[in-house]
Amino acid sequence: MTYRSDGVLNRNDLDRLFPSEERMKRGPVVVVECVENIPCNPCAAACPRGAIRIEGDINETPSVDFEACNGCGLCVSACPGLAIFVVDASGKGDTATVMLPYEYAPLPEVGEEVTTLDRSGGKVGRARVTRVLNTEAMDRTPVVSLEVPRDQVMDVRHFARRSRRP
Amino acid sequence: MRIDKHPILKFHRGREIEFELDGRGLTGYEGETIAAAIHAAGVRTLRTSIRLGRPRGFFCAIGRCSSCLMTVNGIPNVMTCITPLERGMKIETQTDKGHIAETGSSPRKGPSALAAQRPRGGRRGTADAEEPSRAEEPRARDLGHTPLAVVGGGPAGLSAAIAAGRLGVESVIIDENEAPGGQLIKQTHMFFGSKEHYAKVRGVDIGGRLTSELSELPARLLNNTTVLGLYPDRALSLLRDGRHHRLSADAVVLATGASENMLAFPGCDLPGVYGAGAVQTLMNVDGVVPxxxxxMVGAGNIGLIVAYQLLQAGVEVAAVIEGLPTIGGYHVHGAKIRRAGVPIMTAHTILEAEGRGRVEKALVARVDADWRTVPGSETEFDVDTVCLAVGLSPNCELALMGGCEETYVAELGGRVAVHGSDLETSMPGVFIAGDASGIEEASTAMLEGRLAGLAAAERVGEPLDETLLESMRDEAADGLAALRSGPFGDRPRTGKEKMYDLARKLRQRGERREERSVDVQK
Incomplete structure (x- = not known):
């Protein structure tokens, strides 16, 4: 199966997109899960540090400079494809944080426990909501931070509020 | 059922009003369409088919098909999907072709009499209560002349008027609806493309931006007005307030958009089989869940985007099926619904929709490389709605009526009026842009509209700021080329290249013919 037939990126697709383990340990960093040549560039326009670039043709996939990225997350709500996430695995404990775009109502509360989902909607586990950002500049694409077990930080990409869908 | 909480939209509902459906008292909101109010009350059957008496619901929700015709206040064949609900309306499920004579007015009085009977004032519009006696009225009111007439106030049409307006060319934009914006008004998602071309802005907000830009330019909007005909001298006949009007123009831009395709399968006419655009209109404009x-049938961008919007409206999506072995739309659109738990089943087709009087089940099966169903692969879905996102066809009737050369280009969605890269058709001074000239999407429609507006402005022949014209043209052409240059742009790009080639040949032939006739005259 490839994402062209089932809509889910596989390990091969993802390995090219992920920052190194070493970079992840140093602090929050972006993961741009955008693999197709589509005419789009708001991510590059949103990054104040020039860490995401669309080089030349607007159809190029974004190239990410993980060293320049500080994980600020401005690009997360700027991506029309909702394909950008920020992960933070720099903590000493065995948890990590995933910041993800969430365009559903109502928004979860900080502290709420949710069921985490992977790229195919499969249950991963549970997580606590640690932050909900929803400013005017984000134009109705709020960003929710989840505290997940460290080894799930590259799998959790969505969540379901308990007894709710999706 | 109505949507209470929506992550993107706020529904500004009018006053609660009472109306009657087949003698039963119901309530709806002022300003919403009759079909939406009826759907919100849980009723899906709007009429029955004329010969077999099969129940029918709406299909397109934008006044293109005839699936929603009902009898309203005794007047049959009212397009309830675009007719606003009014207090005390008596609405009846229509079971036949309708009887015009019963309404007390003969259709023979004049071309406008039949139309004048219809309570239709356009979406969100109010029909004029005071209608002066038509006996003394001339057959058509003359609206005079305009340098540029733009038919259709969607992304392409508004952009054409803006481009022409920036060069100082006056225009009249004619649109069937109360408010301009075309189908942008129901696009809740952020647009792709580049920042200069509204990327990251939600479609629903782009219409407003275009309209406010237009408000500072010499353009006039004729809303609630249907263009009935285009004539070879670039005269347009219009229907407005139930009356026939005439407008002539030096240049015309046709930006009439597209219609949704139907898919034939047993049960495809059951109430609950809706076009994807209709579902968007119902939930994103009227705030009623389908x-x-x-x-969802079809995994192109529309199918994937509407599936996501359904989830946002709190509706469950059982699956998205797609006949092709691969997803046609962008991966990122598919990824959004996959992670929310919606399967995308490629190489699957719908065999049948079942149910008594409404969709209750859908039968789906795998197809092989030759589109034959694989025995034993049938899956049954308990669904009450089947949403069809199986492509669009350009609305080119006006162009053909005017006498434009037409051709069939599969990559552009079917029959289209022949046009060159300047968007001019074979009728001098008549241009075509947006989905009407070949199916693409709103970002390209806006750029194409600009190019058509610029070419039309040039044609009008007023002294123009050539430098501004050239820079605007280069900017739009470059933007368009960029949007079409990726792998997803292959299909429209190929289609457009075929089209431009054909237009060039036609023009050359025309020029040769002219040369010959000049020679003969000599």
Whole structure:
């Protein structure tokens, strides 16, 4: 199966997109899960540090400079494809944080426990909501931070509020 | 069922008003369409088919098909999907062709009499209560002359008027609806493309931006007005307030958009089989959910985006099925619904929609490389709605009526009026842009509209700021080329290249013919 037939990126697709383990340990960093040549560039326009670039043709996939990225997350709500996430695995404990775009109502509360989902909607586990950002500049694409077990930080990409869908 | 909480939209509902459906008292909101109010009350059957008496619901929700015709206040064949609900309306499920004579006015009085009977004032519009006696009225009111007439106030049409307006060319934009914006008004998602071309802005907000830009330019909007005909001298006949009007123009831009394709399968006419655009209109404009559980047919961008919007409206999506072995739309659109738990089943087709009087089940099966169903692969879905996102066809009737050369280009969605890269058709001074000239999407429609507006402005022949014209043209052409240059742009790009080639040949032939006739005259 490839994402062209089932809509889910596989390990091969993802390995090219992920920052190194070493970079992840140093602090929050972006993961741009955008693999197709589509005419789009708001991510590059949103990054104040020039860490995401669309080089030349607007159809190029974004190239990410993980060293320049500080994980600020401005690009997360700027991506029309909702394909950008920020992960933070720099903590000493065995948890990590995933910041993800969430365009559903109502928004979860900080502290709420949710069921985490992977790229195919499969249950991963549970997580606590640690932050909900929803400013005017984000134009109705709020960003929710989840505290997940460290080894799930590259799998959790969505969540379901308990007894709710999706 | 109505949507209470929506992550993107706020529904500004009018006053609650009472109306009657087949003698039963119901309530709806002022300003919403009759079909939406009826759907919100849980009724899906709007009429029955004329010969077999099969129940029918709406299909397109934008006044293109005839699936929603009902009898309203005794007047038959009212397009309830675009007619606003009014207090005390008596609405009846229509079971036949309708009887015009019963309404007390003969259609023979004049071309406008039949139309004048219809309570239709356009979406969100109010029909004029005071209608002066038509006996003394001339057959058509003359609206005079305009340098540029733009038919259709969607992304392409508005952009054409803006481009021409920036060069100082006056225009009249004619649109069937109360408010301009075309189908942008129901696009809740952020647009792709580049920042200069509204990327990251939600479609629903782009219409407003275009309209406010237009408000500072010499353009006039004729809303609630349908263009009935285009004539070879670039005269347009219009229907407005139930009356026939005439407008002539030096240049015309046709930006009439597209219609949704139907898919034929047993049960495809059951109430609950809706076009994807209709579902968007119902939930994103009127705030009414189409059903509780939906099967989406088609995994192109529209199918994937509408599936996501259904989830946002709190509707369950059982699956998205796609006949091709691969997803046609962008991966990122598919990824959004996959992670929310919606399966995308490629190489699957719908065999049948079942149910008594409404969709209750859908039968789906795998197809092989030759589109034959694989025995034993049938899956049954308990759904109350089947949403069809199986492509669009350009609305080119006006162009053909005017006498434009037409051709069939599969990559552009079917029959289209022949046009060159300047968007001019074979009728001098008549231009075509946006989905009407070949199916693409709103970002390209806006750029194409600009190019058509610029070419039309040039044609009008007023002294123009050539430098501004050139820079605007280069900017739009470069933007368009960029949007079409990726792999997803292959299809429209190929289609457009075929089209431009054909237009060039036609023009050359025309020029040769002219040369010959000049020689003969000599």
């Amino acid at each position: 059903g509780a559980r939906v099967l």
